[in-house]
Amino acid sequence: MTTDHVIVTDVERADAATIGALAVHGVATVHEAMGRTGLVGPSLRPIQEGARIAGSAVTVLCWPGDNLMIHAAVEQCRPGDILVVTTASPSLDGSFGELFATALQHRGVLGLVTTGGVRDVVDLRAMGFHVWAGAVNAQGTVKVTAGSVNVPITVGGTIVRAGDIIVADDDGVLCVPRGDADAVLAASDARVEREAASRAAYQSGQLSLDRNNLRGVLADLGVRYIPQTEYDSV
Structure with missing residues (x-):
């Protein structure tokens, strides 16, 4: 109506x-x-x-x-x-x-x-x-x-x-x-647990690049690691 x-x-x-x-x-x-x-x-x-x-x-x-x-x-x-x-x-x-x-x-x-x-x-x-x-x-x-x-x-x-x-x-x-409230709460609870694990890893010195497997992403995008001397000579 x-x-x-x-x-x-x-x-x-x-x-x-x-x-x-x-x-x-x-x-x-x-x-x-x-x-x-x-x-x-x-x-x-x-x-x-x-x-x-x-x-x-x-x-x-x-x-x-x-x-x-x-x-x-x-x-x-x-x-x-x-x-x-x-x-x-x-x-x-x-x-x-x-x-x-x-x-x-x-x-x-x-x-x-x-x-x-x-x-x-x-x-x-x-x-x-x-x-x-x-x-x-x-x-x-x-x-x-x-x-x-x-x-x-x-x-x-x-x-x-x-x-x-x-x-x-x-x-x-x-x-x-x-x-959607119950489903969203369950997903939020799960995210908090994942973040707690990541926080503990970062506090122990682990890099987010490694924990999230992002080095391969950088490589696939053509991002290279080069020394300062090589960068300065370009």
């Missing part, structure tokens, strides 16, 4: 333990484990440092310069959720600030991901409400245009559906489709 403006309720979420485990792994590890997919791109940056979270997406589609649907979305949020906001066309207006964060934090929401702008960043940092945004912008917005809540949205070229898992840290923001 297709409708113009809807607020979808009772969205199914992934298992909390799975979400928590993905948060521990972080964006880079999960991204690699997913076959280097799922990133929303480098345009959304954190306003804080050192935060690493994961939660279920509550999606919001707003009109540019209008935050009416963020107000509507608050009611749909549960503990452990992350609000994910975009606009029907590009807009960096400051549609989110400390009052929204206060209401969401009361409901147990972990943070915000938005293609738009945020303001009151000093207050947001002080209260520990984590934000990844397209801009910091004091420009205010209106509340007059309908949009939708918990419908599929596009964030940086990645489709985010309500109930998908958002992983966010200093490296950026990643979307894990809810139906």
Whole structure:
């Protein structure tokens, strides 16, 4: 069924333990484990440092310069959720600030991901409400245009559906489709084990060139080792 403006309720979420485990792994590890997919791109940056979270997406589609649907979305949020906001066309207006964060934090929401702008960043940092945004912008917005809540949205070229898992840290923001959560966690666990073995090897002095069998790759690409004197004489 297709409708113009809807607020979808009772969205199914992934298992909390799975979400928590993905948060521990972080964006880079999960991204690699997913076959280097799922990133929303480098345009959304954190306003804080050192935060690493994961939660279920509550999606919001707003009109540019209008935050009416963020107000509507608050009611749909549960503990452990992350609000994910975009606009029907590009807009960096400051549609989110400390009052929204206060209401969401009361409901147990972990943070915000938005293609738009945020303001009151000093207050947001002080209260520990984590934000990844397209801009910091004091420009205010209106509340007059309908949009939708918990419908599929596009964030940086990645489709985010309500109930998908958002992983966010200093490296950026990643979307894990809810139906893939268990498989992605298993792949992430396996990658962490491989990295631990590599870390131990590097700490013992082994070179990544040898551990990853890259000398043959260099040779196949025509890369040669030559002494400095030969290089200088060319």
